[in-house]
Amino acid sequence: KQEVTQIPAALSVPEGENLVLNCSFTDSAIYNLQWFRQDPGKGLTSLLLIQSSQREQTSGRLNASLDKSSGRSTLYIAASQPGDSATYLCAVIAGSGNTGKLIFGQGTTLQVKP
């Protein structure tokens, strides 16, 4: 059974710091991996989608990498800002058919202090 883990559960950094969020999954047979942002009391906003054939995706100050063989993905946030404070969730589509069913980690709650 595919399991997704995110460590740490919470992270606090000073503004301007570069940081890395980690996501690991137990079964390397995935279709893709997606990173989401969730603000308190809000829905999920898609940040980056990495297909299984890709190694990384970039959007602005965000860079996500994927290493299927080791079952890991990282989300790199450059020059963090207080507005980056949120919970970050990673999710994979397991290789059990093209149904798009997402398996989520528990999330990392990030606080960026001014």
Place this chain on the structure above:
Amino acid sequence: NAGVTQTPKFRILKIGQSMTLQCTQDMNHNYMYWYRQDPGMGLKLIYYSVGAGITDKGEVPNGYNVSRSTTEDFPLRLELAAPSQTSVYFCASTRQGTTEAFFGQGTRLTVV
């Protein structure tokens, strides 16, 4: 574009009552999903649909029912509400199974 719209945003139910959570999307996506999120936990899949008239169970389907009569709408029905169904419910859609998922703003449900 509105994207994925969920109603209501908040609801309090008494034990044993029933209700329907509404979800509609205007992106002409074939695939739709219902997830629940409990405090400190990731989202878990309740039901999903790969097209109108087709639905299937996810990881935690007990106590819920769905229907998909149109491409746009995917309502989630709770029968005989129980305290264990207190959660935040999210509806999502994708164009195809491996493309980007779009989520609604969620419905916060409390069963007392």
